[in-house]
Amino acid sequence: MTDLGTRNPPAIRCTGLRHSFGDKVAVDGIDLEVPTGQVFGLLGPNGAGKTTTLRMITTLLPVTHGSVEVFGLDAGRRMAVRRLIGYVPQQLSADGTLTGRENVALFARLFDVPRRERKDRVAEALDAVGLTEDADRQASGYSGGMIRRLELAQALVSSPRLLILDEPTIGLDPVARSNVWARIEQIRADTGMTVLVTTHYMDEAEQYCERIALMHRGRIRALGTPAELEANLGPESTLDDVFRAVTGDQLDEGGIRDVRAARRTARRLG
Numbered sequence: 001m002t003d004l005g006t007r008n009p010p011a012i013r014c015t016g017l018r019h020s021f022g023d024k025v026a027v028d029g030i031d032l033e034v035p036t037g038q039v040f041g042l043l044g045p046n047g048a049g050k051t052t053t054l055r056m057i058t059t060l061l062p063v064t065h066g067s068v069e070v071f072g073l074d075a076g077r078r079m080a081v082r083r084l085i086g087y088v089p090q091q092l093s094a095d096g097t098l099t100g101r102e103n104v105a106l107f108a109r110l111f112d113v114p115r116r117e118r119k120d121r122v123a124e125a126l127d128a129v130g131l132t133e134d135a136d137r138q139a140s141g142y143s144g145g146m147i148r149r150l151e152l153a154q155a156l157v158s159s160p161r162l163l164i165l166d167e168p169t170i171g172l173d174p175v176a177r178s179n180v181w182a183r184i185e186q187i188r189a190d191t192g193m194t195v196l197v198t199t200h201y202m203d204e205a206e207q208y209c210e211r212i213a214l215m216h217r218g219r220i221r222a223l224g225t226p227a228e229l230e231a232n233l234g235p236e237s238t239l240d241d242v243f244r245a246v247t248g249d250q251l252d253e254g255g256i257r258d259v260r261a262a263r264r265t266a267r268r269l270g
């Protein structure tokens, strides 16, 4: 019997997780548990170590110090773990020369969705993100919000148990942002999927995340429900205040590489 059947592990468990790029310590000893079915937000300024953490959880970066388990499976079991995860990275992954449907079908093939199920699963994923009507248009004509929803469909087509979204709404206008979140919420309600999301938008974290971890300089500095974190700081505190208290107002730690990446993403989204 696999570990999956023998107990009821959390969706994610990180223990003593560290990662360095040369001399730069990007993740500096993280302990984190995300229960199954939760929408969990990872917040922090540029360069806090959020993406590096996500990349270790998704097995794109090897775990060299500490451990990561996904539904009880060690991240070292890369292929088994990847089958459980849908990942929407910050860098856009949709191909503008293909239609929406072709983009999702490509992911269905990549993720070994059985051939006879593919057509239906692609249609279901497109429907879940509200792109059925536009599915046969070339993706280069999509708005930024539609591209993000298309990428959600790409991540959903393999029916993952854990959906990981790195800045899913960066560069989008408020209507497109709430549209993306409405889809995420609906999918979660329909499937019970666990969602791990990074965002810079405190209002989104407050509204949509059941629990959040605030990262700064590679460490988790605060962990709890938005209401708990606010109450801990003091009456009338907002999540913005908590963020400022934790980061000491240093909202931009990441340097030119991170800012360029964020701008590039926002620009490509139009």
Ligand SMILES: Nc1ncnc2c1ncn2[C@@H]1O[C@H](COP(=O)(O)OP(=O)(O)OP(=O)(O)O)[C@@H](O)[C@H]1O
Binding pocket: 021, 024, 025, 026, 044, 045, 046, 047, 048, 049, 050, 051, 052, 053, 253, 254, 255, 257, 258, 259, 262
């Ligand atoms: N491939 C890399 N090579 C060298 N340094 C890197 C690399 N990736 C990340 N870093 C550095 O590690 C630190 C953490 O970066 P990371 O991208 O994880 O932060 P982040 O919290 O996701 O930031 P952002 O909100 O800007 O995406 C930063 O100082 C960053 O410059």
